[in-house]
Amino acid sequence: MKIIKQNLTAANNLGLESKAQFFSFFNGSDDLCKLHAEAKKIDAHVQIIGAGTNTIFPRAFDKLVIKSSDKSISEKKVKNNILVTAGAALIWDDLIDFCVEKKYCGLANLAGIPGTVGAAPVQNIGAYGVELSDLLEEVLCFDLKTQKEVVLSNSDCVFSYRSSIFQSNPHLIILQVTLKLSSEFKPLTTYKDLENTNPTDEANFVQIVREIRDAKLPNPTDFPNIGSFFKNPIMSDKDFHSNDKLQSLNFQVLDDGNYKLSAAQILEASGLKGAMIGNVGMSSKHSLVLICNGLCDASNVKNFEDLAKKTVHDNFGVILEREPIYL
Numbered sequence: 533m534k535i536i537k538q539n540l541t542a543a544n545n546l547g548l549e550s551k552a553q554f555f556s557f558f559n560g561s562d563d564l565c566k567l568h569a570e571a572k573k574i575d576a577h578v579q580i581i582g583a584g585t586n587t588i589f590p591r592a593f594d595k596l597v598i599k600s601s602d603k604s605i606s607e608k609k610v611k612n613n614i615l616v617t618a619g620a621a622l623i624w625d626d627l628i629d630f631c632v633e634k635k636y637c638g639l640a641n642l643a644g645i646p647g648t649v650g651a652a653p654v655q656n657i658g659a660y661g662v663e664l665s666d667l668l669e670e671v672l673c674f675d676l677k678t679q680k681e682v683v684l685s686n687s688d689c690v691f692s693y694r695s696s697i698f699q700s701n702p703h704l705i706i707l708q709v710t711l712k713l714s715s716e717f718k719p720l721t722t723y724k725d726l727e728n729t730n731p732t733d734e735a736n737f738v739q740i741v742r743e744i745r746d747a748k749l750p751n752p753t754d755f756p757n758i759g760s761f762f763k764n765p766i767m768s769d770k771d772f773h774s775n776d777k778l779q780s781l782n783f784q785v786l787d788d789g790n791y792k793l794s795a796a797q798i799l800e801a802s803g804l805k806g807a808m809i810g811n812v813g814m815s816s817k818h819s820l821v822l823i824c825n826g827l828c829d830a831s832n833v834k835n836f837e838d839l840a841k842k843t844v845h846d847n848f849g850v851i852l853e854r855e856p857i858y859l
């Protein structure tokens with residue numbers, strides 16, 4: 533563990549020019565104790581980053597930026613389940629490959645999501661009808677406030693749609709994540725895009741999901757992006773039915789009676805698909821994906837975000853909520 537100056541331009545998916553005066557990798561609680569002491573000495577807050585696929589980086593960090601280097605994987609059979617524990621630095625899709633190899637089932641709907649294992653609980657990653665919270669057993673964290681390790685159970689994480697306890701408690705550094713998987717292949721294909729698929733085994737299901745994603749989403753290597761930029765709006769039955777402008781839109785009624793709308797459809801209907809201000813705008817391939825196409829920084833992203841939100845509000849009376857995080 534060594535604190536160094538680091539260029540982070542290649543470490544964020546939007547490719548925004550970014551530097552950290554103080555940066556260090558860490559592996560485990562001992563490193564974090566030392567880094568916490570160093571941060572105090574230089575009077576800086578600690579900022580954890582993963583693969584930078586859901587974050588908007590500043591030009592210069594005034595914090596001590598830290599990144600896990602733990603890519604470990606271990607497994608334990610408990611009754612009919614397999615508990616797989618992975619280090620925070622492991623790439624999520626590498627964990628999917630590991631589980632496919634071992635014939636451990638349950639994660640296929642989440643195949644192809646970029647980023648690290650350590651960041652997955654932060655926004656409770658989800659896709660094609662499954663969320664991380666459906667499979668998560670526990671999270672091992674280091675609490676920077678108490679300087680102690682703490683194990684959070686699934687319910688301790690207070691998961692909901694793209695949300696968890698970690699978003700409002702940045703002092704909790706995720707060290708390892710444990711998932712509860714099964715050796716039985718029971719594919720969940722109820723989500724619209726998967727309805728007509730007939731996966732034969734977990735490996736085949738993962739391949740199907742990856743192919744669907746590749747066909748739909750702009751490739752970050754061609755168009756730097758951080759995935760969905762806005763969350764799908766969720767509102768009460770009353771709010772939905774009292775707004776005439778929403779009645780022609782697609783919606784899904786959730787188990788709790790609330791209505792979930794499609795942010796992509798709303799953005800497209802507001803004329804924002806493919807719209808750009810300078811080098812920042814919404815992809816012409818997928819209206820929910822913000823892309824940066826050349827020289828720009830976080831302030832250009834924020835400028836576009838504000839205009840998109842205002843346009844949607846003027847057109848539909850809906851307040852869009854951003855998914856990625858400004859660091």
Ligand SMILES: Cc1cc2nc3c(=O)[nH]c(=O)nc-3n(C[C@H](O)[C@H](O)[C@H](O)COP(=O)(O)OP(=O)(O)OC[C@H]3O[C@@H](n4cnc5c(N)ncnc54)[C@H](O)[C@@H]3O)c2cc1C
Nearest residue numbers: 582583584585586587646647648650651657658706758759
């Ligand atoms: C093309 C594309 C498609 C995507 N598709 C999906 C999708 O289908 N579903 C979905 O849910 N998301 C999707 N995303 C978003 C992204 O993949 C996830 O949010 C992912 O979990 C981010 O991982 P990361 O390592 O890049 O995190 P970062 O962007 O580096 O960090 C995200 C947040 O997590 C925090 N964090 C990171 N590591 C830790 C840690 N060890 N402990 C505590 N906090 C930590 C950071 O401080 C930050 O607040 C997509 C992104 C892209 C670019």
